[in-house]
Amino acid sequence: MEMNQYLSIFIDEANEHLQSLNENMLRLEQQPEDISIVQIIFRSAHTLKGMSASMGFEDLASLTHEMENVLDLVRNDKLKMNGHIFDTLFKCLDSLEGMVQDVVGGGTGSADVKELVSQLKQIVKGEPAAPAAAGQAAAAPGASELAMVATHLLLDQYQLSVLRQSIENGSPAFHIEVVIREDCLLKGVRAYMVFDALDRNGELVKSHPSVQDIEQEQFGHQFSVYYISRIPQQELQDTLDKISELESVSIVPLDLESLSELDESRASEQQIQEAVQQVAATAAAPSPASATTDKPNKPAAADAPPARAPAAAPVANKTIRVDIERLDSLMNLFSELLIDRVRLEQLASEVRRNDLTETVEHMARVSSDLQNIVLKLRMVPVDSVFNRFPRMVRDLAKSLGKKLDLVITGAETELDRTVIDEIGDPLVHLIRNSVDHGVETIEGRREAGKPETGVVNLRAFHSGNHVFIEIEDDGRGINQPKVLDIAVKKGIVSPEEAKKLSDDEINMLLFAPGFSTADKISDISGRGVGLDVVKSKIESLGGVVSVTSKSGQGSKWSIQLPLTLSIITAMLVKLGSEKFAIPLSSIVETGIVKRSAIRDLHGSKVIEYRNSIVPVLSLAAVLDSPDYTEENEQETEMLVIRKGEKLAAVLVDELIGQSEIVLKTLGKYLTNLDVISGATILGDGQVALIVDPNALIK
């Protein structure tokens, strides 16, 4: 399926989060009073939930959602951790691990989480621990219903609630059974045509067998789906009837009543399964009688996972994760090699022996290929992060009943792998935020006189030494009075301070810890975890996040990220004995200016450049050059640089030429050097400083 390429990332990240959850839970058990640990756990759970939901693993998502509810209470001091809560949460972690392992083995990651979910719900309600036995006693009444519903059609809680919501919203939901003719040669293709028709007219909630299995023709001659339709039953029937080689299509509408029956049978199914498990636990081997009589349609729970595992190939080893530090040291070792290469070339030209020269030339070619690879290893197009968003936005829009287009531009923009790895979570938060809070409902948009379909723009682009990622929606914008109101209520600012804040400062309040403007907590966003995490994450990457908003017209979230270790094309210039690099992206033009063309205007030097007046800067003066000044020259080389709309002419001694350079930081000891943004190592091993053109134009 189309998600496969992200699956390995999901697995890696999910395992990391589970690991961190386990570790921090253990730490918390030692220090139950430490709320900061709860915060960490909460964030991990929150991220895991988001990831699972966007990958379509509903059981994972619903369990983490309930865990989050509990943790939220703890974090806000409304609930004290005790042994029971710890036990339950640890059980949840075990269950989550099981599900992730299932995904690793090629499974669907589904598991029965109802018991844990209800335990968590009880904790949230403040009810005392329910003994595990209580659930079993209630098993009997539901059992009679079992016959009605085949086990494989059982829906998990999340799917049930989706169906229920859509019925409540007036979109019809159906249970559709399709039987394909026995003599059909390409049943997979027929099934695909059915799904294609369904996809165009509504949303698939669950299919049995799974879509993946059906696509691989791993099914008999029939399959069934739960489906939310945008078109009436008759039309749907007509559409499906047009597909040839189908034996029959039966469409049964679902209503709330039948759904609740499904729910009950699901519950009893689960309880019986539990009973089976208990039998399995007490007896050495599960009694075949109890397994078959209680549940004829399904093998005993213990047998299920191994049976499923070989169905699909394991997907875990598609990528290798390499410690970024190893890439760093690879890079450093390579730079050393490069310096030796330059030295060797020099020696070879002195020695003038043909075989030596040939060897050195060959080495030079190999090393420049190697250089390309080493540099590219670290650079990844943002596409690898952006790719998963269309699906996410689509699902979000569906569940919120909104119409939305996600427009992605600049997905080819490359970013350092470190940044790519970290930027996913913050972007998920911001996009969810825009979809949930920013864009209005269909009715809301109609009232505001906007097109029904909202637009969320996701852009990435290079500018100077930075990469910008922007998320812009055309929704209702930020409700500033409400933001202020909440900030004051939550004690983030005092009422006196609130009066003095500028619009931008008010917007920045959204990033304060514990802030949320949503009236009610939704599954999507609005707990107030999102934005402060986003901010701290981006700051830890050395970036800046800001938001601008126009009431009624939408808001724009802008993330500015440094090009930490990446390659840029730069113009190398000389000032006397020193060399500097200026990023080519800021340079508009190079040229020569006559001394006489520089004029004084209000005490500052300017030249006329393409019919406009441009200020003139002496790079030598800005950088305190020890052995060069352009004062005595009749003609001076200049660079015209641009920052936004502003231009400036920078005078330099000599232009050496353009070159691909690797950005390096100056280290932590030297910071706040406004004009110098970093350094690079030239071919001869010398360090050249990189001038930040943005700092030159004030």
Place this chain on the structure above:
Amino acid sequence: MAEDFKVIVFTLAHEEYGIEVDHVRTIERMTPVTRVPKTPAFVKGVINLRGVVVPVIDLRSRFGLPESEPTENSRIIIVAANELEVGFIVDSANDVIDLNTDMVENPPEVVGGIKAKYLSGVAKFGESRLLILLNLSEVLNRSEIIQLEQFGA
């Protein structure tokens, strides 16, 4: 509670100084230093240390001693402390010795014109040799740079 430890011995203006071996990454010969504008005078610039750009400070001028031209014996000692990596230009570095905490005394107020806060102690060893031990975290204290930047600006 006497503990043994090793120090790297280097000289500055004919005095012998020591830095604990644990803090020393490598000792390099003088290499070309790239000047970094808008920094205090004692920051000589940056060097390319096997692909990593490392700032270098002249320890003589850091301590207010008269600067001198680098010689054959001059070395750059790369130290790491406070999560910083910095090179010290010194007159020479040629010895590693074993010391014991018993041999270390508190520094007098002023040693060879260097403020006591940059020193962690004075060790007597051998036949009346004195070794001045540096307090690296004070020598690398960034707040001082920031102050200097403010005065300089």
